[in-house]
Amino acid sequence: MRFRDFHPNIKLRIIFGFFTEIIGSMIFPFMAIYFAVHFGAKLTGILLIINIIIGSLVGFYGGYLSDIMGRKKLMVIAEVLRVVSFIVMTLANSPWFESPILTFVMFVVGSICWGIEGPATDAMLIDVSKPAERKLMYSIMYWSANLSIAVGGAVGAFLFEDYLFELFIGMTIMSIIVTFVLIFFIQESFFPDQATKEKKRTGKFQVFTDVIQSYKTVAGDKVFILFVIAGLFIQSLEFQLTNYIAVRLHEQMPDQNLFQWSIDGLKMTGILRTENTILVVIFAALVMKLIQRYKDKHVFLTSIVLFAIGYTAISYFDNIWVLFIAMVIATIGELMRVPVQQSYMAAIPPDDKRSSYMAVGAFTYQGSMILASLSVTLGAYLSKETMSIFILCTGVIGFLIIQRIIPSLEQRVKDQEESVKAIKDQDYALKEQVQ
DSSP states (O other): OOGGGSOHHHHHHHHHHHHHHHHHHHHGGGHHHHHHHHHOHHHHHHHHHHHHHHHHHHHHHHHHHHHHHOSHHHHHHHHHHHHHHHHHHHHTEETTEEOHHHHHHHHHHHHHHHHHHHHHHHHHHHHTOOGGGHHHHHHHHHHHHHHHHHHHHHHHHHHTTTOHHHHHHHHHHHHHHHHHHHHHTOOOOOOOOHHHHGGGGSOHHHHHHHHHHHHHHHHTOHHHHHHHHHHHHHHHHHHGGGTHHHHHHHHHOOOEEETTEEEOHHHHHHHHHHHHHHHHHHHHHHHHHHHTTSOHHHHHHHHHHHHHHHHHHHHHOOOHHHHHHHHHHHHHHHHHHHHHHHHHHHHSSOGGGHHHHHHHHTHHHHHHHHHHHHHHHHHTTSOHHHHHHHHHHHHHHHHHHHHHHHHHHHHHHHHHHHHHHHHHHHHHHHHHHHO
16 A cells, blocks of 8 residues: 555645645744733633634534535535635734734634534545555654644744744635635545435524434444543643643753753753654654554554653653653654554444544543643642652553453454445446446
8 A cells, every 4th residue: 555545535635734734833833922922821821722612612513514414515614714714814913904812713713614624524534545544544644744743843933923924824825725625626525315414404403402412322332432531541641741741841850961952851841842753754654664564453552551651751750861762662652553543543433423423532632631731730739759650540541441442443443344345345246237
């Protein structure tokens, strides 16, 4: 399996997603600084939490809509709305006019667009991919995202303050191009049956009931819910780096010399993040090739162990070289885990509920951020040793949950592969009859 063998939707998503994420990484990681300057740090924190909540809530509705409307229509609607929001944000930060309030409103609109489009995009990638190619697909997407973040973040650090207007112009142009590609080149991947389409014509109260019923079905899938909970605990380990670990290193790590430079805890946090990104970009392909010879379940469980050991060590030790080695261990675990975890995630949902499942699956990200944020508060009361045990236990809980449900995950992958094979055999038989 090679990149050129992917469905056109996947190839377009990877290519244009890369360029969009580069420009986005020049802007959005620094927007908290922008809002803090204009609104103050306390209000900015509240505003950003509100933004996350709005995006998450819209995501649940977006997942439901995608399963009754199809993927492409929602993606186009979201991208057109995003173009409008970028145009307004550009004008609100132009040499002739400045409005932080309008900028924040459009920032929220961007989160709404993500809520509408995110579950549909995730579901479309599953629709058009085969089980055998998903690990490679997710591995390439993960590598691409890290490279774009590294390049965009580095450039944005120099350009954001003085060239924000020009960056917004670039983002707007890229969004217009993506909208054009969506309309004319992306193929619809899911066609709801007539009974499903009828749901769109029901009254507003019935729609509300249908949304609840849709997610009731998702909530009843115990394997999926446990998978999301495990993912939440595991992912929170990585977010500790920018939460509790960052605070601990800043407060407790003594200054040390790295060659000719004096490194304190704050600088060490930045160095560890840079190390992680560089290792992902350089070694993603090699690790992906190495894990192909082993069973997914063994790779997944091993990756969680390495991930937990790496971040537990980072949460405890202060020596620069030990921290470097611990990050190597954690990153190897990350590179092993992500494509396999995403591949399992793709095998869980039924065809007619994929977007709804993806919307709930997105809570892995938000929930892990909340858990990591709570660790900062716990760290103010607990010792370093206790916090390291807490972080290790977080990884252990994720490991035990995955170990429990992995036979069911393997069965779902097998069922999906057999389903794909049956459809192929049926198509082949129909062609033979026609000939």
